[in-house]
Amino acid sequence: MKRSLSIVLAAALATVAVPALAKNVINVAIVGEPDTLDPMVSTKDVVSIVTQHVVETLYTFDGEWNVAPLLAKDLPKISDDGKTYEIALRDGVSFSDGSKLDSADVVASLERWLKIASRGKTVADKVESVTAKGPLAVEIKMKSPYAPLLSLLAFSNSAAAIYPSEIVPEGDGQIDKVVGTGPYEYGEHVPDQYLQLVPFKGFVPRDEPANGSAGKRGQVPDEIRFIPVPDANTRVEGLVSGQFDFADSLPAESYDRIEKSDKAKPVLLENFGWPVWAINHKAGLLTDKKIREALLAALPFDDMLFAAFGDDKFFKVDGALYPEGWAWHSEEGTKAYNQNDPEKAGELLKEAGYDGTPLRILTSRQYEFHYKMAEVAKQALEAAGFKVQMDVVDWATLGQRRNDPALWDVYITHSPFLPEPALTDMWFPSSRIGWSEPKKDETVDAFVSETDPEKRQALFAKMQAEEYDDVGFIKVGNFNALTGEAKTLQGVTPSPWPHFWDAAKK
Amino acid sequence: MLSSVADPAPAMLKYVLNRLVGMVVVLFLVLTITFVIVRVAPGDPAALMLGPDATPQDAAQLRAELGLDQPILVQFGKFLLSAVQGDLGQSLFFRRPVLSVLAERAEPTTFLALFSLIFSIAIAVPIGIFVAYRRGGLADQGAVSTAMLAASVPSFWTGLVLQRWLATGLGWFPASGYGGPSSTFLDRMGYLILPSIVLGIVNSALILRFTRASMLDVLGEDYIRTARSKGMSEARVVLKHALKNAAIPIVTVVGLTFALLVSGAVVTERVFNIPGMGSLVVGAVLRRDYPIIQGTLIVVAALYILINLLVDLLYLLIDKRVRY
Numbered sequence: 001m002k003r004s005l006s007i008v009l010a011a012a013l014a015t016v017a018v019p020a021l022a023k024n025v026i027n028v029a030i031v032g033e034p035d036t037l038d039p040m041v042s043t044k045d046v047v048s049i050v051t052q053h054v055v056e057t058l059y060t061f062d063g064e065w066n067v068a069p070l071l072a073k074d075l076p077k078i079s080d081d082g083k084t085y086e087i088a089l090r091d092g093v094s095f096s097d098g099s100k101l102d103s104a105d106v107v108a109s110l111e112r113w114l115k116i117a118s119r120g121k122t123v124a125d126k127v128e129s130v131t132a133k134g135p136l137a138v139e140i141k142m143k144s145p146y147a148p149l150l151s152l153l154a155f156s157n158s159a160a161a162i163y164p165s166e167i168v169p170e171g172d173g174q175i176d177k178v179v180g181t182g183p184y185e186y187g188e189h190v191p192d193q194y195l196q197l198v199p200f201k202g203f204v205p206r207d208e209p210a211n212g213s214a215g216k217r218g219q220v221p222d223e224i225r226f227i228p229v230p231d232a233n234t235r236v237e238g239l240v241s242g243q244f245d246f247a248d249s250l251p252a253e254s255y256d257r258i259e260k261s262d263k264a265k266p267v268l269l270e271n272f273g274w275p276v277w278a279i280n281h282k283a284g285l286l287t288d289k290k291i292r293e294a295l296l297a298a299l300p301f302d303d304m305l306f307a308a309f310g311d312d313k314f315f316k317v318d319g320a321l322y323p324e325g326w327a328w329h330s331e332e333g334t335k336a337y338n339q340n341d342p343e344k345a346g347e348l349l350k351e352a353g354y355d356g357t358p359l360r361i362l363t364s365r366q367y368e369f370h371y372k373m374a375e376v377a378k379q380a381l382e383a384a385g386f387k388v389q390m391d392v393v394d395w396a397t398l399g400q401r402r403n404d405p406a407l408w409d410v411y412i413t414h415s416p417f418l419p420e421p422a423l424t425d426m427w428f429p430s431s432r433i434g435w436s437e438p439k440k441d442e443t444v445d446a447f448v449s450e451t452d453p454e455k456r457q458a459l460f461a462k463m464q465a466e467e468y469d470d471v472g473f474i475k476v477g478n479f480n481a482l483t484g485e486a487k488t489l490q491g492v493t494p495s496p497w498p499h500f501w502d503a504a505k506k
Numbered sequence: 507m508l509s510s511v512a513d514p515a516p517a518m519l520k521y522v523l524n525r526l527v528g529m530v531v532v533l534f535l536v537l538t539i540t541f542v543i544v545r546v547a548p549g550d551p552a553a554l555m556l557g558p559d560a561t562p563q564d565a566a567q568l569r570a571e572l573g574l575d576q577p578i579l580v581q582f583g584k585f586l587l588s589a590v591q592g593d594l595g596q597s598l599f600f601r602r603p604v605l606s607v608l609a610e611r612a613e614p615t616t617f618l619a620l621f622s623l624i625f626s627i628a629i630a631v632p633i634g635i636f637v638a639y640r641r642g643g644l645a646d647q648g649a650v651s652t653a654m655l656a657a658s659v660p661s662f663w664t665g666l667v668l669q670r671w672l673a674t675g676l677g678w679f680p681a682s683g684y685g686g687p688s689s690t691f692l693d694r695m696g697y698l699i700l701p702s703i704v705l706g707i708v709n710s711a712l713i714l715r716f717t718r719a720s721m722l723d724v725l726g727e728d729y730i731r732t733a734r735s736k737g738m739s740e741a742r743v744v745l746k747h748a749l750k751n752a753a754i755p756i757v758t759v760v761g762l763t764f765a766l767l768v769s770g771a772v773v774t775e776r777v778f779n780i781p782g783m784g785s786l787v788v789g790a791v792l793r794r795d796y797p798i799i800q801g802t803l804i805v806v807a808a809l810y811i812l813i814n815l816l817v818d819l820l821y822l823l824i825d826k827r828v829r830y
Binding site: 033401 | 549551555562571600601669674677681683684685776778779781786793
């Protein structure tokens with residue numbers, strides 16, 4: 001009896017003296033349920049944010065948006081004619097199903113990417129072959145030089161994800177159970193409630209220090225839990241109450257509330273992206289260049305941005321297609337930006353023989369800032385002599401209608417600043433807006449074929465000037481994205497696609 | 507339908523069977539109307555699933571894979587054939603059977619409905635009885651005005667205010683969600699308390715007003731005066747004789763409220779991020795997940811009819827004079 005009592009006491013003391021180590025769980029509120037766990041088949045940011053922890057690509061981007069190796073051992077050897085890429089793979093990398101990475105996996109995955117991924121398909125007709133050149137070597141042969149290839153292979157969105165060849169389906173099929181080489185693997189998943197990521201025990205990190213998404217990827221949290229929270233206010237309340245460690249995509253008006261909180265702080269990602277007016281070059285009013293010029297002359301970008309974001313903390317009136325600090329930044333052609341000149345616009349309309357046909361602006365309130373800037377623009381355009389028809393629909397309807405050129409003249413969207421300009425499809429005549437102009441097309445062709453970085457920068461500056469000259473699409477300005485994180489959180493670098501493998505709570 | 511039938515059992519059975527046959531007709535109509543409406547509405551589920559940078563060609567290919575490129579009559583025929591076999595199809599978004607997705611949502615929605623109803627009844631019925639008894643007094647005027655206010659304020663506003671005050675401010679409740687991987691049943695129920703209070707406040711207004719009105723009708727009846735003249739205590743007169751006879755309208759409104767709650771407290775589920783039927787159907791509409799919209803509406807319609815039938819049958823227990 002005495003002995004058993006002492007055992008009980010000892011056990012009780014041990015429990016008090018050695019408390020169980022608290023699990024480091026990072027709760028991340030995201031904007032909705034990811035449509036898929038296979039990043040190859042979706043271009044949605046929420047899919048990229050989640051899946052990048054599990055699935056990896058041959059290359060990725062460092063903190064300065066330079067392409068860096070990930071599953072590839074180094075950057076590829078590119079032949080002098082720019083058409084052959086020799087890619088050496090890292091040795092000893094495992095997938096979470098236990099199989100080892102080899103060239104057969106890479107070939108099968110890239111072939112699928114070229115066949116089914118939206119971004120893969122844009123380059124498919126330029127690829128001659130993808131071949132295994134040994135167990136850990138792959139060769140990509142291009143029909144002509146194509147400089148954006150590495151950026152495409154590095155992008156986590158419509159990603160050239162590498163899967164074990166055994167799970168890569170024939171044809172257009174879906175992958176039933178996604179496995180990858182990343183630091184985490186999928187745990188429990190209850191749709192619309194949570195998606196749990198747990199460390200992949202066989203993960204082999206790179207040796208270089210962490211830099212952006214490149215270098216060593218940690219496995220710091222014991223668990224990353226992505227929680228879909230479609231309502232922005234609910235994300236804010238969850239963050240401020242301490243329920244979430246990180247909340248993505250928060251409304252600008254919540255900045256002060258988060259700043260005053262004792263548990264959370266606002267994180268502003270400067271120059272996150274750019275709202276853009278996509279112009280219909282296939283049909284309708286804006287196939288006339290003079291009317292496009294009138295549109296550009298009439299728009300008051302500063303007022304539109306102020307109406308959309310309410311505080312200059314959240315936007316910058318900037319006509320350059322890439323902000324200062326980016327290698328692609330240039331001021332070429334930007335004199336045509338923010339003219340806010342209704343008289344000039346009216347003159348241009350007269351020259352064009354404008355007959356009062358309504359300018360159809362297709363927009364949605366899914367992103368309130370799209371709608372607000374359209375409302376301001378409408379007043380300015382009407383003052384210049386345009387007749388304006390606002391078609392305000394839900395996002396699903398907008399997604400459908402914009403595929404029919406007969407239904408719109410302008411639709412409003414936005415994009416993050418992408419690391420490679422050629423990832424913006426509006427430059428190409430094959431895109432939805434159908435912008436084709438001989439001089440610009442020639443410059444774009446030269447840009448995608450050129451491999452020298454300095455020459456590419458010069459060509460891009462020329463593209464920008466030609467874009468303003470022909471009014472291919474309309475950049476409204478730069479906007480900052482607001483996210484929020486717990487004051488105890490560290491190790492998360494602000495990014496359009498934030499990752500949490502190095503996240504820890506103080 | 508009140509009648510005086512000598513042998514009530516077969517008549518009641520016939521009544522129930524008639525209602526069930528009627529239910530099949532209603533469900534067919536719901537199914538047809540829903541099918542047509544969701545397809546006539548603009549919006550492309552394939553484009554939404556693929557993301558903003560997908561090309562029209564990609565969207566067309568996915569539409570073909572999902573069978574959405576077929577003529578609407580062919581789609582309807584296939585859907586009808588599956589539905590009569592108990593298969594409501596596959597969710598376009600979740601890529602799983604609709605019934606399995608709905609089954610997952612049943613727990614939060616059912617318990618949210620139940621808790622909020624209990625909360626509403628616990629507040630509204632006693633107050634309704636009391637203020638009817640004290641008709642015209644200060645308490646009566648106060649209760650009626652408060653009920654009007656509670657019914658007029660949108661539930662999202664009540665939800666936001668209570669969320670900010672009781673969850674974010676005081677930390678008494680979780681701000682949102684329905685638990686994580688290690689949550690037990692009790693943990694999950696904890697997430698429903700605050701939303702139940704919000705819904706309870708909104709619904710208690712209606713129940714309170716019905717209880718009060720019904721009690722006022724009954725308290726003026728001759729048999730109440732007779733009971734009092736017999737020297738019965740006021741508590742016995744009100745709670746036994748009056749309440750029993752006032753119960754049918756109260757049970758009706760409680761039943762209808764429960765049916766509405768089970769069909770999904772859309773706004774409250776959204777504010778508190780509860781993965782129930784309400785948030786499912788909102789998400790499905792935004793994603794144009796046709797099978798989920800159809801499946802949810804059919805299940806909700808069936809539940810609505812069944813709950814109404816149950817309420818009708820409950821009258822038999824409350825009042826022995828009721829016959830079908």
